[in-house]
Amino acid sequence: MKISARNKIKGKVEAVDSGMVMAKIKIKIENPGVITSIITKEAADDLGIKEGDSVIAIIKSTEVMVGKE
Amino acid sequence: MKISARNKIKGKVEAVDSGMVMAKIKIKIENPGVITSIITKEAADDLGIKEGDSVIAIIKSTEVMVGKE
Amino acid sequence: MKISARNKIKGKVEAVDSGMVMAKIKIKIENPGVITSIITKEAADDLGIKEGDSVIAIIKSTEVMVGKE
Amino acid sequence: MKISARNKIKGKVEAVDSGMVMAKIKIKIENPGVITSIITKEAADDLGIKEGDSVIAIIKSTEVMVGKE
Amino acid sequence: MKISARNKIKGKVEAVDSGMVMAKIKIKIENPGVITSIITKEAADDLGIKEGDSVIAIIKSTEVMVGKE
């Protein structure tokens, strides 16, 4: 399946931190460092996300802001 | 000002494509390639975003999904 | 690829209405009617979205509100 | 009140799963199955959302992605 | 209908600026100034939004970031 979301950044899961409903996933990407994702614990379990997994951070373009010094 | 958004990725503006209300900003980041951002034309004008600018792509963690092969 | 987004609703593209930067996609789903999606024109072109296509509306759970009479 | 959000899908609450801050609401819709919504526990309590309630899943169009096989 | 979105700020429409697909609505609120909303042109037309209208800006809590000097 192709998805309309324009931003797909490959990385490796560095840490999974689960609460009761939500889970925080830290994804190490090649250069700029670490991407933080908040998804449901249900999704994290369903995809079996664990440290060391190769994953893709997916971000819809309308969610990306721009900052400038 | 510090901002709660966890994801701030440095890059350079590669292209600005403005419609009547919205503008698409292509941001070249160091390794994984290009990030696409959709912001208002008003914001693009207000920040004076143009090709070659050093900018930061800012993304709230709750907007980042995870994909896994 | 499996994706963390919890909501994937199958439907058929009913209409594509493109502006300069953004495109509006109307997706007919089986029962509750029509889902409206706003994506970049770039994504609509890249996926070749046209009337009659079988597509999936994908929505991250954190974007779904609840209304109650 | 009319709301600009284009997507309003009727359904019945199938399950409420509350954490400390957030709550996950499962909404059974007529045909495509179940919609997952993440809202604050505060909102879930304020609306008194419970299993069996008739509710409406509300989604802003800019939050809907499109996938295509 | 009650809606789970926690943030509802009353104001008056100050300007409507329509593109082909999207529309920008400027909403004057009582004290902090002006709120900018981007909705579909379809929604702006459907609600008949015009200068001087009393409206409510509605924002899901998960979309609000915090900045601190």
Added chain:
Amino acid sequence: MKISARNKIKGKVEAVDSGMVMAKIKIKIENPGVITSIITKEAADDLGIKEGDSVIAIIKSTEVMVGKE
């Protein structure tokens, strides 16, 4: 740093309510009342957000809906 997000509303932190992964921040703004923000507990800790802090609620325009009676 200037940020493309159009909406920045000054206020004071009224309450911080942390779960395991997420935190709810109540921000008292001058006139319309209180804004609710959901951010990661990590961000709330990193910015040291506590009752009485002067903060800014930041909202991307594409996340603001419009309601009309």
